[in-house]
Amino acid sequence: MTVSPSIPTFPGRILEVTLPAGPGGSPVVVGGQNALPLLPEGDHPHAPAVGMEIRTGPEELPPALAEVIGPFSGNPAALAQKCVSGWGARFLFLSLSGCNPDAGGQGVQDGAAIVREVLAATATPVIVGGCGDEDVDGRLFPAVAEAATRPVFLSYAEEKNYRLVAGAALAYGHGVVSWSPIDINIAKQINLLLADLGFPGERVLIDPLTGGLGYGLEYTYSIVERVRLAGLSGDAMLARPILCHLGDAWKAREASDASEPGWGDSALRGRRWEEATGLACLAAGADLLVCRHPENVKRLSEAAWR
């Protein structure tokens, strides 16, 4: 008896994007595939990459994280080094959360200085995230773009600010992460708008907004699948690598609450919570994962095959 498996083929191919590294570092290259994730079919020139987040603002860490990254609190450059050389992060996502007026309110120049420090401390590719305050980010992105001593990605460009972020990136040769709120049409639109500005597609990643496990993950899951299918089917504006930021997984009560006796060890549970979120994103088609628990760099990389 012969079995003829139905392997779908796609006309499109995901654009290859390189996250540049500093001297001596390894750039991260993602994209280039013409098939669905995790399957032994089509071309998968690059495996998904797992990176780690570094936050600059003060925060109360869930127990699972406090143990491992707590000691680096307030020292982003040291954490960056540890993430790369100790834990194997292939890239870093530096969130300048400390510049938010509600979270410490570091100045824009402080933020830019941290970027310089982190870039000096490691040669690994870096994505720099804003603080989430519209006004501050409006000043922060240009400052970061200028301060960065080598090309980085700026995260993120959305409908409201894409001109500014793209302008800052163009001025100094950086890339951008295009963001949309779990909506395939807005994801497409923001990429169209960037293209209209003349922003080079090979310097754009898509962040579809990642809901944490139990808190909207299913919406992200389906949007990632749809964006990927649309890209593979030939929609050039969506044929871009997808970045999933797993930070929201840690906001779940289940990821940190130690008071529920029936839920098992909270440290393991927190880690698993992020891991499960990341695995679902990989299954849906994510090319880049940003995690917070060092162990998950290894765990998620196990499933980041090509």
Next chain:
Amino acid sequence: MALTALDIYKLLPKTNCKECGFPTCLAFAMRMAAGKATVDLCPHASGEAKATLGAAASPPLPKVLIGAGEREVVLGDETVLFRHEKTFCHPSAVAISVRDDLPDADFAARIEAIRGLAFERVGQRISVDLVALRCVSGDAGKYARRAGAAFEATGLPLVLLAPAGPLAAAADAVGASRPLLSPPPEDLEAGARLAAARKLPLRVRARGMGGLAPALATAREAGAASLVADPAPECAREAVADATTLRRLAILARNRDLAYPSAFDLGNGFPDPFLAAALLIAKYGSLLVMDTADPADLLPLLTLRQNLFTDPQRPIQVEPGIYPIGAPGESSPVLITTNFSLTYFTVRGDVEAARTPALLLISDCDGMSVLTAWAAGKFTGESIARQLAECGIADRVAHRTLILPGMVARLSGRIEELSKWRVLVGPQESSALPSYLRRLTAAAFAPSRG
């Protein structure tokens, strides 16, 4: 191609006799088209109609039932490859294993641990579905007794992982509970005959598609009708590929020889079972046997399953009502939003991030987001005023100030007209709530007089 409601209607008697339980033949046809009813409900359907509708209704992936009654587990019966195309219907079933050779106390403790793997999330109970009893002792009598005990203690259907002898003994003991017979490959024929004789579901395990094709044929020839396919992969990567192939064969190729629900034994030394389980929940695993009974492993996996098997067109709804955040007092802010789960989670998360104790009112809006609910007339000045009057919030706080989502600022006047509450228009995006709440002055929530 699936039949439309009208195609189905044309085959029905069109008498509106209501014996099917629906008010009209058309309403019945609509339900059938949605796959929510079957033609057997119609006592007057012609033979031709039954044949046509029965065949059309049979899913590309057969349905396999394990267990009976309340804890019956349904495998297969899926129609799409991606949940956004319609929905995934039957969640990956999770079986937790127990060895039959454990000392009595350990066995009882393990069974008790499995029984405890049930959690409450967003108004739903999520739990493991089956107990997988591994025959290690080789002792048929013992295995049968353990099967009885496991079923007795948990009420969960069983996966009987045992060679032919113990398997038959266990089938004698707990056959009525409709366990899944899971013989090793070398006992396939004996297992299949047992499944045929007892009309029980059978797991067929053989390596890859090349192994499964003849093995499944053997099982069918022996008379086993209700089959589950285990491609016996060696790692997660193979498992995902195999599960995808099986599902695609069913849905894209309408293959009937290999298109069965898939089963995977992720215990017994399978590498990285958590990772494999998470990927298989996303990618087409119908039944997963796991050795871990640690809730720290299972709560995330079961939550993932709950997420992905939600109908994308029927969002999870949160129970309407008052949700305290932190330890609110009588001067804590009161916010309102809709009962779309994502809306609720987002708003709740942002209020928590503000570290301001607050009361969150959740409105019954059929699970729509704020703007959609407003557009649909489910989140209106009237409905909010009614909720303010009836939900008891007035007894929880001394003030009468409501924070309204900025997207529906236009409702503020109407709410103030219809209720005794003053409205503060909050931000349009929930993400701005932390700074918004922190900037509010206590005076905004001073006790109201009169």
Next chain:
Amino acid sequence: MHEPLFSACIRGAGAVLSLARTTLDGVQARRGKDAPLAYPETAYELPVAFGLTELRVTTLSGAGAVLDLARTLIREGATAENAMDAGAATLLAADVLGALSHENGNPYPPPSVGFVPDSVLRKLGIFMVDGSVPGVAVVIGNAADPAAAAAMVRHFQEIGLLVFLAGEVTGQMGAQGVKLGEDFKTFPLGPLPAVIHAVNFAVRAGLTFGGIGRGQAQAMLSYLGNRVKAFVCALGPLDDVALAIAAGAMKAGLTVLADEAVPEIPGLLLSRPAGEEMALAGMEARGIKVKWVKLPVPIAFGPAFEGERIRKSDTHVEFGGGRSAAFELVRMSPPEEVRDREITVSGTDLRGLPKGTILPLAIVVRVAGSRMQKDFESVLERRIHRIVNYGEGTMHVAQRDTTWIRISTEAVEKGFTLSDLGMMLYAKLHADFENIVDKVAVTILTREKDVAAGLSEARAAYAERDARARTLTDDAVSEFYSCTLCQSFAPNHVCIVSPERLGLCGAINWLDGKAGFEITPTGPNQPVEKGAVLDPVKGAFGGINDFVRQHSRNTVREMNLYSIMDAPMTSCGCFECILAIIPEANGVMAVNREFAGQETPCGMGFSTLAGSVGGGVQTPGFMGVGKHYLLSRKFLGAEGGLARVVWMTKEMKEQLGPALRERAAEIGIPDLVDKIADETVAVTPEQLVSHMETVGHPALSLPPLL
């Protein structure tokens, strides 16, 4: 009449080129031909040559090659083309001169800055891409009236333009106390020849921000012409050299405004007195729009106040609402007839009025824009409602000549006036319709006789508009519009909105779709070419099918716009009402979203039906529609139109009101509405059929649906 001008440009180019050649030869003699040549702090060599030619210039001999090339661009013959090419040659030669002059850094005394380095370009360029620097003004020459010129430059600074100064005007502005420097985005470059640094700045902007590579001259010229919104203000007499530089600017598509008499070239060379008029003309010619970060009105303004009600007791002044004559009207006008930001209030204003005053009111908004269309008047006019409600203390109800506006006592106490109301409309219409509207002027009248006169004119305009709407038919237009807003939850749903079939949510009609596309060309409303008419009765169109197939990602193969039985339109979930077949009655029923009951003749209420027909799938026999589609002449054309409707909720009958009767009369069945059953008459198919037989419903004699 342009010949003397063109000749002067060509002469000027020759002069600049000769000077450059002589200077270069001198330097070369001193330093040798292989001596390096570069501007300080730039990655773009000699930027003009980098952007417009294939030449690599790193040495003096390289610069010689640029001049050789420039020479070939200077041709005799006073034509526009020759003049423009001579202009390009001037820029190439002037950039060589500029670089030579920077051998030891900035050659000019402060405050002149000379060449503007890349680092400044990058910083400022971000805001040009961002739009917060809305354009660039290059002011050159010698101002006859330095005070007027200074006022103009200050105006540029206020609205955030990037300003370059070159020539005597540099010193004049300093003397006038105009703030200069990077913080004020105003760069005194140096004497007139230093204007080349404005040019090489613009070229580098294209290289840095436009993704343009070396020597892509066409792309560069198009970037300078379309993206860099720059204009040149040339003050004082223009000699040949100044004209040659101006020709270079024009070659790149920039507008040059001179305060001396020059023969005008529309869009490129204009003569305007220095000051406000020159500024406005330059901005208009380059499409530079000013954005208001905060509205200059004394009350708070924003969506948060949209729901605010102003009670009678809080009302200070009231207009319309049946208490006085009032109307609002948006009219499209030719650009020359609209003076942007002109807000005129004629008659009594709010200040000093006693509480409880009732006044007549006319609001007439005139708009102009290169992409404005007459059809958009109503779209903009409906926005007035929301804009007025955005004010804290201003309330707006209804529309057209039924408008009703209340202003609260608190707002009046804060000093709110009708000019402020005009300002709100002005600024918000600009912001919301950025792509459509270039100029907005608002006139507000409160005199009885002015309002009365305006009212009759307005009514004529409304009547004209309504008449136009009636002629707007599916057959008369070649494009429909899509709406894919709902794909977030119904991934494959594509709404096709035609003049005679509004969106199923009831919120978007064809004009909204059209305007939506103009406002956001990348948004959810896209024009859809009808293409071949495959079946005019069913509403099958080749172009529509292609679009739907593509945008439903191949799940909806074809769609008939006017049929419920054969490939009907998909439904997302937002439909105002659902049409469902009732086979026994050979007709369809209509049930609206508000209807809570489950008992209808098809055996399913709204919510049950909604669960089956939503989600973007085709469900023959069932369809979600906008209520007003029932009144359309294209309503169920394939199945016989309105006569197919056998049952409708009472509420829907009331909502559609007289229009439904009119439509019934139009199809020759004036008593149809009374023959259509509702929930008080029939809730089962049997009751329905017997009712239809009693009243003689026309659907019984239509061809069978099944």
